[in-house]
Amino acid sequence: MSKKDIDEVSGIETTGHEWDGIKELNNPLPRWWVWTFYATIVWAIGYMIFYPAVPLINSATPGLLGYSSRGEVRAELDAAELAKGDYVAAIREKDLAEIMADDTLRQFTTAAGAAAFKVNCIQCHGSGAQGSPGYPNLNDDEWLWGGDIDAIHQTIAHGIRFAGDADTRLSEMPAYGEILQPEEIRQVAAYVVSLTGTPSNAALAEAGATVFADNCAACHGDDAAGNRDLGAPNLADAIWLYGSSEADIAQQIRAPKHGAMPAWSTRLGDATVKELAVYVHSLGGGE
Structure with missing residues (x-):
């Protein structure tokens, strides 16, 4: 029987292996750790038998229990759809006044509308409905x-x-570049700026008031407060779709841009349109 080789520094038995004067100590793992390791192997084998584990070309081994994470998610989604089914049916059946009068249904409709907004509306109005040049901000009370x-x-x-x-x-809005003289366009642009700020030339603004009264007041009103029946914006609130400088305003007078928005009823259905209306109203509906 060979004699045990004991390391002089640590006093621990070595395996007999040595590299460049460095001896390999014989420090076996604790028994509890070894048995735990064996248990994990047994657990892994059992998992492979009972659950989907081994990848195949188009799927994986199904396992004896027939469990599927996709099936579990599908079941949860089906349960969620069933749970909200009564609310969706109520949204379809009730008019907007009834929805707004029912606090529980209104809260559900607002949440559903927020989800629909993220899918269909943020591309133009922004993720926070804050709008962008040419697309209205839906968070304020100006409509x-x-x-x-x-x-x-x-x-x-x-x-x-x-x-x-x-x-x-x-x-x-007519293209006033074909109706007014360039000087008149500069005048009315200066006048519109004067409603909320300081025009570059007070004399131009004074003359522009007459041009505005003759050509613009019919839609925007004598006080330039706009007309919602016509979709004519309020020009005296410092809120602009296409820029607020005199040059921007003059350009819009000369050759106006006309934005467009799809009709969502045929695309999304009546229930989702109601949800969107309730959600948008919750952002800035001031009426």
């Missing part, structure tokens, strides 16, 4: 076509300048 729940629903359902819907919102 082109009215901010009550019915007006918002009408706009979402039938769109704006959407050729495929007979009930779409329609308004178009």
